[in-house]
Amino acid sequence: MFMHFLDFPQLVRAGGTVRLPGSKSISNRVLLLAALAEGTTEIHNLLLSDDTARMREALQALGLSCAADASGVWRVEGCGGRFPVRQAELFLGNAGTAFRTLTATLALAGGDYLLDGIPRMRERPIGDLVDALRQLGARITYTANPGFPPLRLAPARIEANGIVRIRGNVSSQFLTGLILALPLTGVRVTVEVEGELISRPYVDMTLKLMQRFGVTVEREGWRRFTLPAGARYRTPGVFHVEGDASSASYFLALGAIAALPENPLRVEGVGRAALQGDVRFADAIAAMGGVVTMEETAMTAHAPAAGLRGLTLDCNAIPDAAMTLAVAALFARGETRLANIASWRVKETDRIAAMAKELGKLGARVEEGADYLVIVPPDAEHPLVPAAIATYDDHRMAMCFSLAAFAVPLRIEDPGCVAKTFPDYFERLQALVTPAPVIAVDGPTASGKGTVAARVAAALGFHYLDSGALYRLTALAAKEAGVDWADEAGVAALAARLEARFGAAGEIWLNGREVSAEIRSEAMASGASRVAALPAVRESLLFRQRAFHRAPGLVGDGRDMASVVFPAAPLKVFLTASAEVRAERRYRQLRARGETADKAVLLADLRARDARDMNRAVAPLRQEADARWLDTDTLGIEEAVAQVLAWFAER
Ligand code: DC
DSSP states (O other): OOOSEEEEOOEEEEOEEEEOOBOHHHHHHHHHHHHHSBSEEEEESOOOSHHHHHHHHHHHHTTOOEEEOTTSOEEEEOOTTOOSOOEEEEEOTTOHHHHHHHHHHHHTTTSEEEEEOOTTGGGSOOHHHHHHHHHTTOEEEESSSTTSSOEEEEOOOOOOSSEEEEEOSSOHHHHHHHHHHGGGGOSOEEEEEESOOOSHHHHHHHHHHHHHTTOOOEEETTTEEEEOTTOOOBOOSEEEOOBOHHHHHHHHHHHHHHBBTTBOEEEESOSTTOSOGGGGHHHHHHHTTOEEEEOSSEEEEEOOTTOEEOOEEEOTTOTTTHHHHHHHGGGEESOEEEESOGGGGGSSSOHHHHHHHHHHHTTOEEEEOSSEEEEEOOBTTBOOOOEEEOOTTOHHHHHHHHGGGGTSOEEEESGGGGGGTOTTHHHHHHTTEEEOOEEEEEOOTTSSHHHHHHHHHHHHTOEEEEHHHHHHHHHHHHHHHTOOTTOHHHHHHHHHTOOEEEOTTSOEEETTEEOTTGGGSHHHHHHHHHHTTOHHHHHHHHHHHHTTOOTTOEEEESTTIIIIIOTTOSEEEEEEOOHHHHHHHHHHHHHHTTOOOOHHHHHHHHHHHHHHHHHOSSSOOOOOTTOEEEEOSSOOHHHHHHHHHHHHHHO
């Protein structure tokens, strides 16, 4: 199902065990190595995600058999370096690993191919790799912009028996792609890296995987790599993909932020024995104070008693996992400086800019440099604020920002982008975290739910959300701005920008002016009921209401608290009373204010409103199946409050 957003309440605790999906970097390399090898390779724990789907589809389009059996084991029949399909157009989405390795491989594979991806892929540089391949005799043309995909590849005229130079400081995937494809030339080739080689652990992984497929590259430092003449890939038969170390970073950080020693966060599938450089994230989060234990193929983490502390780190070796540090920095004492991360700018999005912008929306102070990022944690003068986080079609933006929910409620936009590497990330996360508690109190008009909810909140020391007040404020804001209550788009836009503040003693400010009494008028009640019937207005106010769901807890009252706003509330109360009793209460209230009233008219009014509320199309009044029924016909306020507190304690 396509989801526009995912809302998080403030989370208070994490703990438990997660088994990691297979590594993306290893899965895509092994798929290609298995395809190039002689013989059939059986692959276990292959990652199933968008990026590896692009690689699998590409191999199938190239005529290879690549399929899973019922137990999820994949079999790739290798082609010994000769793809059956000599002419194809391949679409590789935004899969960098697939694009770079297939560019090099197909440029040397003797066929005619066109390689393309999504618009962002067309913005990601590939010129350094193309320049290197051309030195080997590859014939590559840019069909749009020089230096960028799409690429047209024609059969190479291999002319190398010597040295190829390649730049190493933009993306290590260029070197990975080049070296991985070299056996297709059949000749001895030496690759010389110009400039600093970044992300070295990924190149190391490439070399180790090539070795598993029978090809040994001679490495001199990180400058020269030599492939002997006549090297050929041979299947190792069976290959087990280790868990994804970059994905592990979210769970280790989760543990370091919010897990207790007695219930730590345990990640299974990757550990000390890993091929992936990103396991070194464990050292980084430990340097921030996280308590991490490493095993051969598992890691556990919990929070330090003294809290996390900021750090300065050269992140060159762990570029992807370092994004997780940027969010963990919000929970640390002292600033965090992530250095040597220029490669972030050419990833799924410009990750330095995206990270700075979205951390800024949460109220964090961030300094963005060409190749670094400084994050200053919040303090009393600079608290974090709930915000909707844009994810830029970047899986890692979505995953790392979910951790910020331990500081404030937040909204993750386009959460489905995690499918690139971790399709069920949010489900896994949900199973490991505890949100702040919330009590939803629904009920008909004049049932006393506002009074009961406010008193329960006070008794528990929880926050209180009077959702009706937000509709009343919206009506007032519309009136002041001269926007008609029937103008759905106009009122919804106002609701989205409502400058409202709630005081501890029930005071309410709109645009800095106290309006507590004003919004209680009959005129605003009527305006509120008009604007509350507009779906776009309800949508605009949804996240604003959920932003109240903070530690230590929340009591929210309103007619859709349990059904729409907090459907996962562990305690839902449907507070009601017969129309007669409610009319009687209203009558006494009005008389106390010195107003005249007619009981029969009040009763008829209430009944009409109930009917309208229950039958209206948007957010109709109804008791949720899992809500407790509390009839206040015979109960006083105190007894009703005591009953709700008893239910909460029993939970
Ligand atoms: O509870 P109240 O009287 O302050 O509510 C004002 C109006 O807003 C009323 O017409 C009901 C509507 N409302 C709503 O539709 N959904 C809510 N969650 C709260 C109030």
